[in-house]
Amino acid sequence: MSTPADDPPVPTGPAAEAPDPAVSAGPPGETPVQRALRLKQARLEARPKPPRGGRFQRQQAAGVAPGASRPWTHK
Numbered sequence: 867m868s869t870p871a872d873d874p875p876v877p878t879g880p881a882a883e884a885p886d887p888a889v890s891a892g893p894p895g896e897t898p899v900q901r902a903l904r905l906k907q908a909r910l911e912a913r914p915k916p917p918r919g920g921r922f923q924r925q926q927a928a929g930v931a932p933g934a935s936r937p938w939t940h941k
Contacts, residue, residue, distance in 0.1 A: 892901050 892904055896904070
């Protein structure tokens with residue numbers, strides 16, 4: 867068991883709740899809604915993206931193959 871003296875100090879006040887200034891620094895006059903949208907778009911852009919091109923994308927673009935809706939009719 868630890869005592870309160872063993873615990874590291876917990877920052878309090880506005881500095882503890884302030885987000886990273888490099889992430890939240892936006893254009894002057896930016897509204898909270900604009901800021902939220904900008905941060906959301908940045909998070910989406912940072913996500914890993916699927917590979918572009920290739921056989922899978924060609925299959926998806928081709929749609930359903932002929933006869934695939936009734937596979938029991940083919941041997």
